[in-house]
Amino acid sequence: MSTQSFKEDRTDTPESEGTTHFGFKTVAEGDKVKLVHDVFEQVASRYDLMNDLMSGGLHRAWKLALIDWLNPPRGGRPYAHIDVAGGTGDIAFRVLDRAGPNAHVTVCDINSHMLGVGKARAEAQTFSGRVEFACGDAEALPFPDRSFDAYTIAFGIRNVTHIEKALADAYRVLKPGGRFLCLEFSQVAVPGLDAIYDTYSFGAIPQIGKWVTGDGEPYQYLVESIRRFPSQDRFKAMIEAAGFARVQYRNLTGGIAAMHSGWRL
Known part of the structure; x- marks a missing residue:
């Protein structure tokens, strides 16, 4: 597949009624949840390694940038935070490291295998x-509605079947004045870097995944899912359409990843 076709595939072409995309494949809407579940069941125990492979280790710095932009309160007031699609606890533990003693984080994930990894990690932490x-x-x-002061989702929203429904529910569970923050692989904004990134992504990541786990297919899907995710500006518009105000984004590493922020008024 040429670099040109990578760019064509990254445009999120509408599917026919009752279907959606799973990477570059078209599947029935009802099948995507199970397909995504199977991918993360396979990689759950190696999730951080997977992100290292996908980002060259940069995901660690990007997550710190997310927490810096979130800037959770460090004082004693109660602070309720939800991290969605973050079953391994990676974002949750970073929030608790930074926030005050009355902060509480709920980790919500659709995949029980990912949650199992997070629970095991939590037992070794001091966040009882x-x-x-x-x-x-x-x-x-x-x-319930209006339950949380902040909502984060990192490298997860591109895997949902209906992004607009996930955004609407993020708005629903936030309190007035609550903050939405999303970290996701995005569209490279630096000329020349996109070709290098595509070559690395499609040529190296699935093969490395196969060497590490014995199966490159989950990594092939994850690379393809990145290319199908909306551009920074289109995703910003989707967040605004869900009702959020003061929506903005920041590119990371030339747009390989991006953070989007919005507020529920």
Whole structure:
């Protein structure tokens, strides 16, 4: 596949009614949840390694940038945070490291295998009583309206079947004045870097994944899912359409990843 076709594939072409995309494949909407579940079941125990492979290790710096922009309160006031599609606890633990003693983070993930990794990691941390894990769908979170002060989702929203439904539910569970922050692989904005990135992504990542895990298919899907995700400006418009105000984004590493922020008024 040529670099030109990578660029064509990254445009999020509408699917026919009742279908959606799974990487570059077209599948029935009802099948995508299971297909994505199977991918993350395979990689759950190596999730951080997967992100290292996908980003060349840069995801660690990007996550710190997310926490810096979030700037959770460090004082004593109560602070309720939800991290969606973050089953391994990677973002949750960073929030708790930074936030005050009355901060509480709920980790919600649709995949029980990812949650199992997070629970095991939490047992080794010093956050007893400050973090909980719940199984739930980002498109219909199992929490009441206006429950949280902040909502984060990192490298997860591109895997949902209906992004607009996930954004609407993010708005629903946030309190007035609540903050939405998303970190996701995005569209390279630096001329020349996109060709290098495409060559690395499609040529190296699935093969490395096969060497590490014995199966390159999950990594092939993850690379393809990045190319199908909306551009920074289009995703910004989707967040605004969900009702969020003061929406903005920041590119990371030339647009390989981007952070989007919005507020529920």
